[in-house]
Amino acid sequence: MNRRERGRRRSRAVASTVAAGTNKAADLICNGMGSWPFVSGFLTAMAVWALVNTGLGLGGSEGKSGFDPCPYILLNLILSTSAGLQGAILLIAARPQDTISADLADHDYQIDLKAESLLEENTDLARAIKELSDCMRRHLPASGSDPAA
Numbered sequence: 001m002n003r004r005e006r007g008r009r010r011s012r013a014v015a016s017t018v019a020a021g022t023n024k025a026a027d028l029i030c031n032g033m034g035s036w037p038f039v040s041g042f043l044t045a046m047a048v049w050a051l052v053n054t055g056l057g058l059g060g061s062e063g064k065s066g067f068d069p070c071p072y073i074l075l076n077l078i079l080s081t082s083a084g085l086q087g088a089i090l091l092i093a094a095r096p097q098d099t100i101s102a103d104l105a106d107h108d109y110q111i112d113l114k115a116e117s118l119l120e121e122n123t124d125l126a127r128a129i130k131e132l133s134d135c136m137r138r139h140l141p142a143s144g145s146d147p148a149a
Contacts, residue, residue, distance in 0.1 A: 026092040033086060049075055 032038055053066030053075075068074040 022092065023096050026089050029089050030093040033089075046075075 049068070049072070053068050053072065054070055
């Protein structure tokens, strides 16, 4: 293993150790957002928000009911912020898989290079055997012929 390869392995190990904590957190959040309890909790929170702000008329001013009257500007801001964060979290959670895929592709490439090298070596050996075989045929008498003649 050469110096460059050792350096690459060392830097990958350090980067993976540093990123492990954030990747675990992103995976947990991603797994949580992709579950039925999250979906049902989200729908319940939206229903409660609409009920509190429209139906019950809690809070509000200037003749409007609720602290975030229809068309729910504050809710829209919260949901937009949440969507932006969810996109970033999903990208963070996908990053380790990209690294694994890149490592597998690099490994496949290295194996292909080695196989190509071995194939070239095998071809060279086959050519050498053929040359030796041809040389032996030229220098040895043909079978079935009389060597005394």
